[in-house]
Amino acid sequence: MMTRFGSRNGDRFSELYAKYYRRIIYFYVRAFRLPEEEAEELAQDTFLKFFEAMDEYRGEAEWAFLETIARNVAFNRLRSLHTAKRSAKTINIDDPDFSQYEPAAPPERDYADREQDALHRKLLHDAIAELPPGQRQCMQLWLEDFKYGEIAKALRISMDAVRSRLRDAKRLLRERLGDDNELPEDDE
């Protein structure tokens, strides 16, 4: 296969591998918190795909090309995890064997406390869910620790739009959750 692309491409490929393999692993481990074994598998996959596309690629910035492939490989892996989860086996709660799937009960807390917590969670849940879509999307990503710049990039909107939508979302949440409830400060 190497000869198919000629030794010049083969040499270039081995150079790129030596230069960028560690960074790709780092990318997967740090950005997606993947286990090292999985990161290794994805990194090899990335280089394989890069090698296959190398002959067609005529651009200058090989690194940028490699980065795009690495992101796509990560995207496909994470997407497949989600689709697998969605098609996972569902268990009927009427199934007599259901009890064997049931997780162990946590240590019992006071009933009133548990009720209070559940109510509080529902309040927060509803408050987020009822935000206008643009504000909610920004809020959802912000809660997942996306920076303002990252939110702007993911949602393809301006930084100003992110700022104003988050400010409005927090104001609405404050109103819904009561005046005495403070919200965390912005961290751009």
Added chain:
Amino acid sequence: MITKSELHDAHRRMLDEKRAQLGDPPTAREMLAYSRGELSPDEEERIRELLAGYPELARTLTAPFPTDEPKPGEPGYVSDDQLKQRWSALEKHLYAPPAQPGARVLQFWRVASALAAAIALTFGALLWQARLELGRPRVASESRYLSPDDRYRGEGTTATLTPGGDAYTLVTPLMSQPIFAAYRLEIVDARDRSLWKSGPLVERDNDTFVILVPRAFLAPGSYKVVLYGVGNSGEKQLDKFSMTINP
């Protein structure tokens, strides 16, 4: 005071519920079109909603690429030896012939097909040569008019042929034979074993049938040509013509 962690927990619960309604995450193709701004406003909004619902996927767009490498002891650190091993593994994979399921079967069929093609070619060539041979003029050593065995000369009177050319020409008369819609000829050996049979033959104006027999077809010995009349009710043996091939 509400903490971000509490909001995050609530959000996670919301995602668990919402993902069932959201549908599958966007495909890589949709993501490419989205990041290039090639989607309609409605489609773009749908992808935004999905990315908010699948923040892990949104991260593939935004996660900064590292400009440095992990230090020893940090997660994801790869030593020089590990790097060499992994490069060797990848290199092996790249050099390996494409491992397709059923490759052996494919190889077998390839060999079988090649053999079949070679055989077909050989037989084709032989057939072509045979057809060429048949199309060429041939020398008949002698042309013999065969006499019926028992009607004119009686049994035991046989025509004798001496090999000389490429073929024998045997002329069988139809004179005084009953009229049939068609006739058939057959060559049998001394033990009456059939060596050759003609198809139905229509009587000619000169009341004869001529058989051109390649010399190699008949080894020295005794033979008979048998004449049959072919009608609606079947075949009827009409005459036998004995002959002997000299060595």
